[in-house]
Amino acid sequence: xxxxxxxxxxxxxxxxxxxxxxxxxxxxxxxxxxxxxxxxxxxxxxxxxxxxxxxxxxxxxxxxxxxxxxxxxxxxxxxxxxxxxxxxxxxxxxxxxxxxxxxxxxxxxxxxxxxxxxxxxxxxxxxxxxxxxxxxxxxxxxxxxxxxxxxxxxxxxxxxxxxxxxxxxxxxxxxxxxxxxxxxxxxxxxxxxxxxxxxxxxxxxxxxxxxxxxxxxxxxxxxxxxxxxxxxxxxxxxxxxxxxxxxxxxxxxxxxxxxxxxxxxxxxxxxxxx
Amino acid sequence: xxxxxxxxxxxxxxxxxxxxxxxxxxxxxxxxxxxxxxxxxxxxxxxxxxxxxxxxxxxxxxxxxxxxxxxxxxxxxxxxxxxxxxxxxxxxxxxxxxxxxxxxxxxxxxxxxxxxxxxxxxxxxxxxxxxxxxxxxxxxxxxxxxxxxxxxxxxxxxxxxxxxxxxxxxxxxxxxxxxxxxxxxxxxxxxxxxxxxxxxxxxxxxxxxxxxxxxxxxxxxxxxxxxxxxxxxxxxxxxxxxxxxxxxxxxxxxxxxxxxxxxxxxxxxxxxxxxxxxxxxxxxxxxxxxxxxxxxx
Numbered sequence: 001x002x003x004x005x006x007x008x009x010x011x012x013x014x015x016x017x018x019x020x021x022x023x024x025x026x027x028x029x030x031x032x033x034x035x036x037x038x039x040x041x042x043x044x045x046x047x048x049x050x051x052x053x054x055x056x057x058x059x060x061x062x063x064x065x066x067x068x069x070x071x072x073x074x075x076x077x078x079x080x081x082x083x084x085x086x087x088x089x090x091x092x093x094x095x096x097x098x099x100x101x102x103x104x105x106x107x108x109x110x111x112x113x114x115x116x117x118x119x120x121x122x123x124x125x126x127x128x129x130x131x132x133x134x135x136x137x138x139x140x141x142x143x144x145x146x147x148x149x150x151x152x153x154x155x156x157x158x159x160x161x162x163x164x165x166x167x168x169x170x171x172x173x174x175x176x177x178x179x180x181x182x183x184x185x186x187x188x189x190x191x192x193x194x195x196x197x198x199x200x201x202x203x204x205x206x207x208x209x210x211x212x213x214x215x216x217x218x219x220x221x222x223x224x225x226x227x228x229x230x231x232x233x234x235x236x237x238x239x240x241x242x243x244x245x246x247x248x249x250x251x252x253x254x255x256x257x258x259x260x261x262x263x264x265x266x267x268x269x270x271x272x273x274x
Numbered sequence: 275x276x277x278x279x280x281x282x283x284x285x286x287x288x289x290x291x292x293x294x295x296x297x298x299x300x301x302x303x304x305x306x307x308x309x310x311x312x313x314x315x316x317x318x319x320x321x322x323x324x325x326x327x328x329x330x331x332x333x334x335x336x337x338x339x340x341x342x343x344x345x346x347x348x349x350x351x352x353x354x355x356x357x358x359x360x361x362x363x364x365x366x367x368x369x370x371x372x373x374x375x376x377x378x379x380x381x382x383x384x385x386x387x388x389x390x391x392x393x394x395x396x397x398x399x400x401x402x403x404x405x406x407x408x409x410x411x412x413x414x415x416x417x418x419x420x421x422x423x424x425x426x427x428x429x430x431x432x433x434x435x436x437x438x439x440x441x442x443x444x445x446x447x448x449x450x451x452x453x454x455x456x457x458x459x460x461x462x463x464x465x466x467x468x469x470x471x472x473x474x475x476x477x478x479x480x481x482x483x484x485x486x487x488x489x490x491x492x493x494x495x496x497x498x499x500x501x502x503x504x505x506x507x508x509x510x511x512x513x514x515x516x517x518x519x520x521x522x523x524x525x526x527x528x529x530x531x532x533x534x535x536x537x538x539x540x541x542x543x544x545x546x547x548x549x550x551x552x553x554x555x556x557x558x559x560x561x562x563x564x565x566x567x568x569x570x571x
Contacts (some may be wrong), residue, residue, distance in 0.1 A: 114303050123548055
């Protein structure tokens with residue numbers, strides 16, 4: 001019996017290890033390629049040990065101008081997070097504290113936005129923005145990213161505000177705090193770990209987003225993902241540089257995601273699974 | 275009593291003030307544009323003819339859609355993609371969840387590492403697969419050659435193989451997610467159920483069939499519906515790997531719509547497709563909500 005159990009456990013670990021190898025191998029390969037010279041990248045059999053070079057990074061970011069894309073990505077991400085939280089926090093707080101008969105309707109409205117495919121919103125935004133000359137502007141792309149992130153912010157933060165005991169508010173109210181003060185000075189600081197998770201979540205959404213950025217940004221505002229297909233040229237694809245850009249896009253995401261992983265699943269199912 | 279009433283009134287006032295910024299913005303930047311889409315879907319707006327924006331054509335775009343073989347093809351491709359991807363993701367997800375649930379040591383590390391695929395930008399996943407499958411230096415080709423595996427080396431040139439690769443990319447990205455959602459479901463099942471089943475002499479597979487699965491039902495449905503809906507947003511990965519090709523073998527609905535709108539510039543026709551997509555997704559969304567809320571109670 002004991003031996004049987006051990007064998008079972010061995011197979012479970014084996015399954016997990018194989019699963020993880022499959023899950024991580026393509027990614028590890030991408031990172032390795034980004035440090036390879038052109039010759040090493042094409043070597044057969046593939047080289048696991050090689051002399052690392054930063055040439056790909058230098059060429060992509062300095063010579064090809066990906067530094068600008070990096071800057072644009074950061075600007076758009078920060079603006080999306082800032083505006084998303086600024087607009088979403090009060091609403092999330094109201095869902096948690098000031099319940100009205102219309103709450104269900106409003107929440108359904110939020111979910112409706114959440115379920116709209118990107119391309120469905122991209123078409124009218126493109127047409128309307130071309131009319132008011134907002135294409136290739138930060139305002140345009142930030143509007144599009146806020147549209148998708150605002151429902152997320154409200155939904156996630158509602159959960160975090162719900163977790164703060166209402167007695168704390170009441171105590172502050174008795175002390176003469178206005179509701180605005182209770183919200184800003186007491187409940188927002190108390191929800192700060194949730195706030196961090198929500199911010200990271202929005203930041204990743206905006207940072208990774210491709211389709212909207214492809215359609216709404218242009219030469220001056222293109223984000224990093226938008227610049228990537230430009231490296232797949234008919235004259236030959238510069239794999240090393242693509243790998244370098246890919247690595248830069250993903251590393252910060254992974255670091256932040258692991259920091260807030262506890263809240264990740266709740267966020268991705270809109271709270272249906274805790 | 276009086277005091278309570280006053281308090282409620284205060285609340286509704288406050289609620290309006292707190293909700294207003296978010297909901298005004300959301301209406302202006304989503305509902306407004308969506309209504310605009312609905313409007314132009316009844317017109318003949320395309321870039322190739324000037325003034326076409328004002329030519330009312332009624333339901334013609336919708337009628338054209340259901341006679342358009344390319345549209346029907348991409349819908350069928352989307353459903354095929356959805357079905358295969360979600361089935362594989364559910365199976366792998368359940369296996370992963372049960373494996374993670376039955377270990378104690380390293381559980382945290384395994385769980386953290388499992389998060390990685392779904393955090394990588396979908397565009398980059400498409401790129402990683404192009405790397406992996408590249409006929410000149412791809413690891414895949416080398417593996418097939420050195421191990422003499424009976425597998426084809428060039429995958430993205432054949433319609434069926436290209437579709438399989440597109441499906442596997444999605445499975446790679448989302449199986450871990452399914453696993454973690456199901457793991458959360460498993461961990462919420464009280465141990466008493468298992469003990470009771472064991473006392474009654476149930477075998478391992480019987481426990482899975484009659485205890486675990488029924489109790490996991492709502493989590494399973496939530497995961498499946500969520501993924502099924504997300505397949506209608508599939509764009510980045512096939513766009514970068516196959517571009518919808520070869521031919522239109524992997525042209526899922528978002529790529530089709532993108533091409534109609536931003537390559538052929540048939541705005542009105544694309545808008546009609548968008549309206550149909552929007553309606554399908556809202557119906558799925560309602561189903562999702564019912565199950566998600568059920569899980570909540």
